[in-house]
Amino acid sequence: MKYFYGVLAVLGVALPYSQFLPWIIANGLDSSRFIEEIAQTRIGSFAWMDVLVSAIVLIGFILFEGKRSGMRLLWLPIVGTLAAGVSLGLPLFLLLREIHMERKVQG
Numbered sequence: 001m002k003y004f005y006g007v008l009a010v011l012g013v014a015l016p017y018s019q020f021l022p023w024i025i026a027n028g029l030d031s032s033r034f035i036e037e038i039a040q041t042r043i044g045s046f047a048w049m050d051v052l053v054s055a056i057v058l059i060g061f062i063l064f065e066g067k068r069s070g071m072r073l074l075w076l077p078i079v080g081t082l083a084a085g086v087s088l089g090l091p092l093f094l095l096l097r098e099i100h101m102e103r104k105v106q107g
Contacts, residue, residue: 002102005095009080012087054086062093071100 027033038048059078066074073096081089 002095002098005091005098008091009088009095012080012089012091013084016084016087051085055081055089058086058089058093062089065097066093069097069100071096 037044039045058081062074062077062081065071074093077089077093077096080092
C-alpha cells in the first residue's frame with residue numbers, strides 16, 4: 001500500500017498543478033479573478049465547496065487519527081492539503097500512517 005499511496009500523492013500534486021500553473025502564468029496572482037472564476041458557474045461553486053468541506057474534514061481526521069495513533073510529522077499532510085488539496089493530503093497521510101504502522105509492528 002505504501003507504493004500505491006506514494007504514487008497517488010505524486011499524482012495528487014501533478015494533476016491539479018498541471019491546471020493551476022498555466023492559469024497562474026496567464027493571470028498572475030490575481031486573487032479577485034481567481035474567486036470570480038471559481039464562482040462563475042454553479043458547477044464550479046459546487047466543486048469548490050466540496051473541496052473546501054473535504055479539506056476541513058481531512059485536516060480534522062489527520063489531527064485526530066494521527067494523535068490517536070501516536071504519529072509524527074502530521075504537519076506534512078496538513079501543509080499538503082493546504083498547498084495542493086485533498087488529492088495530496090489524503091494519500092500523504094495514508095502513506096505516513098502505513099509507514100508508522102509498519103514501524104510499530106517491527107519495533
